Each structure stands twice: as structure tokens, then as C-alpha cells.
Amino acid sequence: MKIVKVPQLIQYLFPSIIWKGKTDEKILHLTFDDSPTPEFTFWILNLLEKLNIKATFFCVGESTEKYPKIILSILDKGHQIGNHTYSHKNGFLSSTKSYLHNIERCKKILPNTTLFRPPFGKIYPWQISKIKENYKIVMWDIVSYDFHKNITEEKVKSNVLNNVENGSIIVFHDNKKSKKILKLCLEEILQNLIKKGYRFKTI
Template sequence: MKKILMLIFTVFCFSETNAFAAMRERPEYEKTGNVIWEINTKEKMVALTFDDGPHPVFTPLILDLLAKYDAKATFFVTGKKAILYPEILRREVKEGHEVANHTYNHINNPNISATKLSSEIVKTDRIIQKIIGYKPVLYRPVAGHYNDVIVNTAVKNGKLVVMWSWHMDPKDWNNPPASKIIKRITNGIKPGNIIVLHDWHGTELSQSCQTVLALEKILEFFSKQGYRCVTVSEMLYRSKINIPEPFYPFSMYIK
């Protein structure tokens, strides 16, 4: 009986060790160059990113504000919503923004299999390419989950994994007051920060979106402080960081 229990304990410990080994610390992933949280630069630029869109009402409002302040952003879109609102993706590209991959179904599961995740990424790539003419190089994991399976699967599909600066997450998906979003973003901003926001809040088109209400104040703050809002790809390019070969010219982002 003791031998059986010892065997079970050993197998359990071995399995747990392997499970934990599948996720490494952030610095280890950063060293590989396959995952970024922010860019080390002295140039006063930041990258605004928007997840989970496009949204038929909120995304156009966001685009209007970005145009008003001559700001560029990166939109991590889901394939499922891109199919519904292709004209919004076309507008994003036409106005100089970047479209990136955020999976098809937005499955919030850190233990997603490599096969399922690869299917989600490839399906979304095909949809985006059909709509705007190119496959995105950038990919953001759902809910910011990362481990060896997620990162390696993304890399095998030609993706650079883009996270965000941990202090630049106002959790706007929970629709907090605009004042809290503004405070979180404007306090402690640094060159090279990647900011995460969301252009999808529920399904009610009449629902107020605190992100939209906060965005103009944020953009106004950046303008006064001398910060440029650029796409993630432009920030990488200007920082001379090696990234996967793009399917579109970087020159479209460089002024």
C-alpha cells in the first residue's frame, strides 16, 4: 500500500512540476524576443491598443477621436466580430491604424491546446487578410494569458506576442468610471508603454462606454505632454527591434 501511495505521490509531483514548468517568468520570455510588454526607448511615444473589437458603435467613435488628435492605434480584433463589421477594419487601415490578431472566438482559457489555439489564430488571419489584404504579424493572447504552449504556438504561426505594460491596464472592460481610466493611464506614463483598452463593452448598443468618454482626455493629456501615439509596429520599428517579417510595408507607419 505504501509503495502504491508513494508511486501516486511521485507521479502527481512530476505532473505538477511539468505543469508549472510550462509557464516561465516574464524576463525569460522577453529574452527570447517572442513576447513584449513594452519598449525600452527615450522617444516620447506610446502605443494605444484596443482589444475585442470591432464594435459597430464604439469603434467608430474611437476612430473619430484618434483622427482628431492625429493619433494611431493597434486594434487586436477577434475574427468572429471582424466578419460582422469588415467596413470598420477597412476604415482602421485606411486611417493609418494597425489591425492585429486576437483569436476567433476569444476563448478565455490559459490551458488552451496548441491545436485549438493554432486553429483560432489561422482562422482569424484568413479573415483579416480577406478584408484588408494582409495577414497581421502581431498577436495578443486572450486575457493576457501566456505560457510555453501559447507563446510557441503563436511563434509557429509567424506571430510576435504583444502584451501590455502592467501599470497601463485600467480594466476598462469592466466599464469603470471614465475618471478612473484617465487617472490610471495618465499617472506614471513612460515612453515605450503599451496601453491596453477595449472597444467592445457588452452587446447593448445604447450602453455608455466609459473608454470612449475617457479617451479624449487621455489623448489631450498626451498631446500636451508631447507624447505621440503610434502603432505597436511603428514603435518597434523606430526602436530598431527585430520582429517577424511583416506582410505589409512599415513605411505606411513612418512619417
């Protein structure tokens, strides 16, 4: 299995990116990528409401245009929203100009956020230096691998529960690929973290 925890060295090499909150308290940051998804976002919102957790949703501009009401529900429940490009663009396959243009296009639809997360976590240093002029770039230190084709719910659970630390930023996905596995295990993961004394805050 791939690395669940982002190595310290990578975090050190890219200090202008937020990988993890700095805190001695038992605080975690829950994040969802690829929102909004008509068949899944509301399920997540209901669960978070039940557990009284606030999270950050990194939204794709194109889907936001199609489902603006879902975005309004996310905001209405007190969650935070971030820019995840207009068309879920891969930074490694894009010129800086077209990448920045794609982020701007998303900004036209989601103007009130200063948070940005690159799709696939793929972004070049020269793209970072431009984007950070206008955004806080938020990555993660804990990858659940909820999107992985052959992952089991046990593995998603242990990826998160065995690796979180104070301040961890955890990434899950609000998309079709992750829906099935998360419906089976997300509640148990979150209940477990609450039992361990963790609280959740937005970024």
C-alpha cells in the same frame, strides 16, 4: 484595485513577448482589443483622427466576418490591425491545438498581420513558443481597467496618466463593456498625454 503596471519580473520571465517599446523618446503605443464593434469603433476612429493618432486594433475574427467594412475603415485611416483569435478564446482553457486552430481561423479573415494578442492576456508558455513562430506577441505594460465593472472615469484616467513611461503599450477595449466609460474619459486622457509631449506610434 488590481495591478495597473505589469511587474518587471513577469516581463523578464517572458522575454519573447513584447510588453513595451524600447525607446528613450516620449513615444507611446495605443492599442484597442476586441474590435470591430458597430456601436463603438467609429467613435474611436473619429477621435483618433481628430487628435492625429495612429493606433493598433486587435480584432476578433468572428466579428470581423460580420463587420468587414469597419475593418476597412480602420485600415483606411492608417491604423494597424492584429489577430485576437477567431472567437476570443481563452488560452488557459484551450488545448494548444484548438488555440492555434482558432488563431489560424482568424488569420484566414485577417491574413496580412503578424501581430497577435491573446484574449484576456491568458496564454501558456508552450502556446507562446508555437505562436511566436508566426507572430509577434504583443501584450502591454499599462492596463487601463476600462472593462472593470465598477471602475470610475477618474480611476481609468489615473491608471493611465500616472503610470505611462517612454515606450509604454497601453490597452483599452473596443467593446460594449468599455464603451460607456471611454466615451467619458478617453479624449481627456489622450489630450493630456499629448500635452505632456508624448507622440503615438503603431507597433
